[in-house]
Structure formats: structure tokens, C-alpha cells
Amino acid sequence: MAECLTGARYLAQSLHDYGVTDVFFMEAILRHTLLELEKLGIRRVLAHSEKGAAYMADGYARASGKVGICMAQSVGAANLAAGLQDAYLARSPVIAFTGHKAIPELQRNAYQEIAHPALYQSVTRFSASIEDASQLPILLRQAFREATGPTPRPAHLDFVGHTGEVMELGPVDEPVAVDTRHGRLPAYRNRPDPDDVLRAARLIDTARQPVAVIGSGAVVAGAADEVRALADTGIPVAYALDGKGLVDDNRESTLGAVGNYSAPYANKVIHDADLILYIGSDTSDMATGNWRAPHPEAAIVQIDADPAEIGRNFPGVTGICGDPGLVLRDLVELLRSDRGKDWIERTHALRRQWLEEVEPRSVSEARPTTVERLCREIERALPEDALLVADTGYSGIWTGTHIKLNGCGQDYLRAAGSLGWGFPAAIGAQCALPGRPVVCFCGDGGFYYHLSELETARRWNLPVTVIVNNNTSLGQDIPGVREVYGAETGRTEDLTHFEPVDFAEVAKAFGCQGIRVEEPGSLADAITNGIASNQPTVIDVVTDPEPRAPDAWFPPPSQ
Known part of the structure; x- marks a missing residue:
């Protein structure tokens, strides 16, 4: 008994x-x-x-x-x-x-x-x-x-x-x-119907300018090798922010982030594509530029483990239900291998052109520090096995567009929309990954939400490194507030700005390490030493509230 x-x-x-x-x-x-x-x-x-x-x-x-x-x-x-x-x-x-x-x-x-x-x-x-x-x-x-x-x-x-x-x-x-x-995920890894795979392969092979877009489903499936093999057939790979980290951002075939939180060139490429292959993507407004980035005449192929997601947001899709990794293994074997690199080279040139445009701000010595420079120094200092956790809003846009990850050890998580999520989520991630560096990128507006959890990190000696983009404001909201005011006079800053706070001193009061950075030349050492210190650390970086994160491109309403 x-x-x-x-x-x-x-x-x-x-x-x-x-x-x-x-x-x-x-x-x-x-x-x-x-x-x-x-x-x-x-x-x-x-x-x-x-x-x-x-x-x-x-x-x-x-x-x-x-x-x-x-x-x-x-x-x-x-x-x-x-x-x-x-x-x-x-x-x-x-x-x-x-x-x-x-x-x-x-x-x-x-x-x-x-x-x-x-x-x-x-x-x-x-x-x-x-x-x-x-x-x-x-x-x-x-x-x-x-x-x-x-x-x-x-x-x-x-x-x-x-x-x-x-x-x-x-x-x-x-x-x-x-x-x-x-x-743990995935609980089951289902193989696709071979007929569905063959149908999709034939459609993809007829496309002149196909693009793949990966989402969190591909990450859960651990489909990095399979996505790389797909790119090697001549198909450029983009990602919604929940798919960032699965592919090497330095590869010529990587297009980068697309959707609402992307650089201007990215959605243009999606709009020029005659076929889009969504892999484990929820095809949400955030992933598709409010469902406007794909051209109305583009063919859609969608791979998802859940049949209810296939065709949710686009009619007439060619669907394949199954584990994204297993689907891609079968699909790549059927795809033509003579596509060439012309289309990848064209998309890469657009990305390279944009990167060249923002490069001066990425190496700027200006004070306050530019966020582009901050992102560049994070990219350089990030360990090969680090997890980067980004809060929502501008934190997602800055990290998604300006920090390249290696696709073979570095991972990425971002808030799905809740400001303040980043820091406590990073604490949970550090509990799950005790042997890996966890770095959180957030603004001061997001950090205010749960800064009391500094005590939690110290109590358990969780060596999370929090990098605060401290512009004393809710930077993403400034343009919208000013647009509403228009020609009206008044105190717009009452809606968006805070009093200056030294978060490094706040961290020290909690018993954590705090580092204040006011000179761009001090960033590299501060980030490297903070991550290496193996203790909870806040790196408080003074930045300017005026510069805007990249704006995504959207097609005119007629398109």
C-alpha cells in the first residue's frame, strides 16, 4: 500500500x-x-x-x-x-x-x-x-x-x-x-507530414527573393544548425526580437531584427520579398510591422508546432505543422542548392549601408554618452556564453538593432511588453544559469519598477550585471507627448522626465557593486569589470534623453 x-x-x-x-x-x-x-x-x-x-x-x-x-x-x-x-x-x-x-x-x-x-x-x-x-x-x-x-x-x-x-x-x-x-520545453518534437514539406519546398524553390523570419518557437526547438543550413541555400534569415540569438549576427546571410522594433532597412527587405518563411513565429504585429511589412502579393509559408497558429494572421498560407527544427531538416534536403548569393548579397548591402550610417555614433566620444556607443561597448565586452536580457521599449530596440550576438553561446531574452520586467527576469535567469554571465539592459524608467530586488540579488549572491541607460526619462514617450502638445506651450517634461538619480549609489546602499559612468571612454572597463566581478552589479550610464532609437520602416497605406 x-x-x-x-x-x-x-x-x-x-x-x-x-x-x-x-x-x-x-x-x-x-x-x-x-x-x-x-x-x-x-x-x-x-x-x-x-x-x-x-x-x-x-x-x-x-x-x-x-x-x-x-x-x-x-x-x-x-x-x-x-x-x-x-x-x-x-x-x-x-x-x-x-x-x-x-x-x-x-x-x-x-x-x-x-x-x-x-x-x-x-x-x-x-x-x-x-x-x-x-x-x-x-x-x-x-x-x-x-x-x-x-x-x-x-x-x-x-x-x-x-x-x-x-x-x-x-x-x-x-x-x-x-x-x-x-x-521542460519542448515536451514533444513532432515530425511533419512529408507531403506538407514537399509542397512548401516546391513553392520556396519558385521564389526569386525569399526571406526566412524566425521566432521563439525556433529558439525553443534549438534549431540553430537547421536555420544555418537553410541560410546556406541562399535564403537570408531575419528574426523577430524573440528569435534573436539563434543565428550569428555577423553572418552575411543574417538580416537582423524585423517588425516594429527594427532598423529602417529591415522591413523594406521583407516588403521586397516574394516569399516569407515564418519559422516558429507568432506572426504578431510586432513581428510583421503591424502585418504591413509583407507585401500583399507575397507567398507565406509558416512552420509551427501548434496547428492553431498556422494561418492565424495571413490568409492562404502554406503550412507545415511540426517541430521547427525537425521540419527544417526535412525541408532543406528538398530545396534547390543552386540559388546563388545575389539576393543575400543585396540584403546584406542594405544592412551594411545602415550600419555605416550609425557607425559615427557607435564610436562617438560625446558627452553624455550615446546609446549607440553604449551598445557597441556591451557587444565587445559580452562573454561568449552570456545571456543578454532586455527590458521592453527602447531597451528592446537598442539591443535588438545595435548589439550583435554570436549565435553559438550568446542568448537573448526580451520583455514581451511589460516595462520593468528586465531586472527581475534577469534574476530568475541567473538562478537557472548559475554558470553563465547574465547581463540586463534597461532604462532608468524600467529599473525603478523593481530596484528593490537588488536586495534579492545580494541575499542570494546572484551575479547579475544590470546596465542602466540612465537618461532621466521615459525616452520612448517623449516624441508622442510632444506631438500631442504641438504648438501648445506647457511642461511636457512633467509627463516623461524624472529627477537625476545615481543608481550606482543606490546599488551600494543595497550592498551591491555600483559603477557610475559619465565618460564614454570608461565604458569598456566598467562593463568588463562588472561582469567579471561575480557579484550583483549596477553600471549606471549617463546618457542623453533626446536621441531616438531607430524607427522601423512601414510601407505607405496604398502598399
């Missing part, structure tokens, strides 16, 4: 068996489980906000491919749900645990209690309430299956008890049983 376990012990052992090494939480939640997790050697990272805990779990999941775990008690459930938006948009395998009052206390104005299902409906693909510990085995396994599905997204379990204690202390009469396949 199987040993009867408490819910807490069953949950802890299951997380361990799924391969979870860290959990992120706000007290008070699942205290009995946290005790059991300590016995099993799982790190329990107490954050300073529920949103911070959710972002850490998201960064952990994206960096490792494992399921990220975050938790909060009943009163923190709304805050935790808000933190899952980025994980949902980025297709990240995160599971959130919350507590709720027991049935006799519901609908009676119980302290701190509101209904949780509606909070999680739009930010998870699966949410369930557990009213008895006996439900735990089935629903926990289902949460892991859902989180690691073909389109990975967060799941949520709401445990009975304000802190989940009723479930924790209840009995579970069956042995721990987990499917370790669902402990």
Missing part, C-alpha cells in the same frame, strides 16, 4: 521530480511546502513583490526551458496575475500557485478575499481550483502538461486555504507520479 503523503510533501516531491530547482514567491504562501522544498535542495527565492516573483519565474523558464514556479497568498493573487501577462504573451511555461479561503468563508466578505478565476482567465491557458488535497495529483500534472504544450503558456492552481494550508495538510493517498517530459 502506498504511503499516505500530505499535500505539501506531494507537491514538493513532484516539483523536485519535474526538475524544478528554484521557486519564486511572496510570503505568506504554502509554508509547509516551502519547508519540504528546503529538504529537497530547492532554492526558495523570496521576492519583494508578487509581480517581481512572476517575472523571476518567467526569466527562469525562458532561460532554461524548464517550468518556472511563482506563488502568492490570496491577497496577492491579483498582483501575481498581473505579472503573468508577459509570460503569456511570450509563450513562457510558468505555473502560478495561489491560496483562497475555504468554502464556508466564501461570499461572506472574508478578509482580503476576491474571486480569482476572472483574474487568471486572460493570462493563463489553464486555471483550476483545488478544494481537496486528493485533487492535487491530477490537476498538478495537467498544469504541467498545459504549460508545456505546443504553444506554451502559464497555468494556475488555486489551493484551498488562505495560504494554501488546507490543501497542504490534507492527505494524498497515491504515490508521486510525474511525466518528466513535461518538465
Whole structure:
């Protein structure tokens, strides 16, 4: 007869068996489980906000491919749900645990209690309430299956008890049983239908100017070699920002970032293409320039592990359902090998021309430091195995367009839209990758959100290097505010600007290393030494709020 376990012990052992090494939480939640997790050697990272805990779990999941775990008690459930938006948009395998009052206390104005299902409906693909510990085995396994599905997204379990204690202390009469396949991505690697591959290959071979665009699905599939083989057939490769890092930015065949956060030349190439091959891309507005960059007459081929994504945003696509890496292996074997390099050379010339245009600012000695110079020094100092984590907005544009990655050791994560995500996500990523350097690029506006997590990084000695593009403003919003004011006089800066703050001194007050950079000539040593110091470090770089990040090109409405 199987040993009867408490819910807490069953949950802890299951997380361990799924391969979870860290959990992120706000007290008070699942205290009995946290005790059991300590016995099993799982790190329990107490954050300073529920949103911070959710972002850490998201960064952990994206960096490792494992399921990220975050938790909060009943009163923190709304805050935790808000933190899952980025994980949902980025297709990240995160599971959130919350507590709720027991049935006799519901609908009676119980302290701190509101209904949780509606909070999680739009930010998870699966949410369930557990009213008895006996439900735990089935629903926990289902949460892991859902989180690691073909389109990975967060799941949520709401445990009975304000802190989940009723479930924790209840009995579970069956042995721990987990499917370790669902402990990380991809849970399954499905082969494509050969007829679909052949149909797509024939279409691609008729194209004169094809372009491939990779997204996060290709990254999850680990399809770097396969994408490189595709490029070797004469097809230039671009990426949405969630696909950056998979290919070598220095290769002639690499086009760079496309979509809304791209340099001007990139969307022009997409618009000139007569066929676009989307590989593990969600074909969102961000990836496609508000769905306008592809020419209306261009053929679309779409590869995705989830059939529901094929054709979501473009009609008449030629679809291939399967693991992007496995699909590309079969596809490349069928593609013609005599395409030549004329088209790649043409696209590379456009990219090279733009890089030459921005080069003077990339080597500028101006004060305040140009962001282009900051990006150049990061690129030079970034270790061969580093993970670069970028916040949203300008941080994504600057790093996506101005920092080249090697495609064979360096990786990239960016926020899916939540300002302030970058720093706590980098902490979670560092937990997942203890042997690799993790560098976070954010603006001062984003860093303000969760700078209290400096204490978390110091407490666990997580050697994250945070590079703050400190322009004392929300730089991306300045043009929009000024456009609204137009000829009106007034204090536009009230909407976009902050008082100067020395974040290096703030870091030191938290017990972390802080380095202030006011001269561009000091950047190289500051970044190199900060990364090498093996301690949490903030490099506060004084920049100018006026220069704008590159603007993406969009075709006129008639096109």
C-alpha cells in the first residue's frame, strides 16, 4: 500500500521530480511546502513583490526551458496575475500557485478575499481550483502538461486555504507520479507530414527573393544548425526580437531584427520579398510591422508546432505543422542548392549601408554618452556564453538593432511588453544559469519598477550585471507627448522626465557593486569589470534623453 503523503510533501516531491530547482514567491504562501522544498535542495527565492516573483519565474523558464514556479497568498493573487501577462504573451511555461479561503468563508466578505478565476482567465491557458488535497495529483500534472504544450503558456492552481494550508495538510493517498517530459520545453518534437514539406519546398524553390523570419518557437526547438543550413541555400534569415540569438549576427546571410522594433532597412527587405518563411513565429504585429511589412502579393509559408497558429494572421498560407527544427531538416534536403548569393548579397548591402550610417555614433566620444556607443561597448565586452536580457521599449530596440550576438553561446531574452520586467527576469535567469554571465539592459524608467530586488540579488549572491541607460526619462514617450502638445506651450517634461538619480549609489546602499559612468571612454572597463566581478552589479550610464532609437520602416497605406 502506498504511503499516505500530505499535500505539501506531494507537491514538493513532484516539483523536485519535474526538475524544478528554484521557486519564486511572496510570503505568506504554502509554508509547509516551502519547508519540504528546503529538504529537497530547492532554492526558495523570496521576492519583494508578487509581480517581481512572476517575472523571476518567467526569466527562469525562458532561460532554461524548464517550468518556472511563482506563488502568492490570496491577497496577492491579483498582483501575481498581473505579472503573468508577459509570460503569456511570450509563450513562457510558468505555473502560478495561489491560496483562497475555504468554502464556508466564501461570499461572506472574508478578509482580503476576491474571486480569482476572472483574474487568471486572460493570462493563463489553464486555471483550476483545488478544494481537496486528493485533487492535487491530477490537476498538478495537467498544469504541467498545459504549460508545456505546443504553444506554451502559464497555468494556475488555486489551493484551498488562505495560504494554501488546507490543501497542504490534507492527505494524498497515491504515490508521486510525474511525466518528466513535461518538465521542460519542448515536451514533444513532432515530425511533419512529408507531403506538407514537399509542397512548401516546391513553392520556396519558385521564389526569386525569399526571406526566412524566425521566432521563439525556433529558439525553443534549438534549431540553430537547421536555420544555418537553410541560410546556406541562399535564403537570408531575419528574426523577430524573440528569435534573436539563434543565428550569428555577423553572418552575411543574417538580416537582423524585423517588425516594429527594427532598423529602417529591415522591413523594406521583407516588403521586397516574394516569399516569407515564418519559422516558429507568432506572426504578431510586432513581428510583421503591424502585418504591413509583407507585401500583399507575397507567398507565406509558416512552420509551427501548434496547428492553431498556422494561418492565424495571413490568409492562404502554406503550412507545415511540426517541430521547427525537425521540419527544417526535412525541408532543406528538398530545396534547390543552386540559388546563388545575389539576393543575400543585396540584403546584406542594405544592412551594411545602415550600419555605416550609425557607425559615427557607435564610436562617438560625446558627452553624455550615446546609446549607440553604449551598445557597441556591451557587444565587445559580452562573454561568449552570456545571456543578454532586455527590458521592453527602447531597451528592446537598442539591443535588438545595435548589439550583435554570436549565435553559438550568446542568448537573448526580451520583455514581451511589460516595462520593468528586465531586472527581475534577469534574476530568475541567473538562478537557472548559475554558470553563465547574465547581463540586463534597461532604462532608468524600467529599473525603478523593481530596484528593490537588488536586495534579492545580494541575499542570494546572484551575479547579475544590470546596465542602466540612465537618461532621466521615459525616452520612448517623449516624441508622442510632444506631438500631442504641438504648438501648445506647457511642461511636457512633467509627463516623461524624472529627477537625476545615481543608481550606482543606490546599488551600494543595497550592498551591491555600483559603477557610475559619465565618460564614454570608461565604458569598456566598467562593463568588463562588472561582469567579471561575480557579484550583483549596477553600471549606471549617463546618457542623453533626446536621441531616438531607430524607427522601423512601414510601407505607405496604398502598399
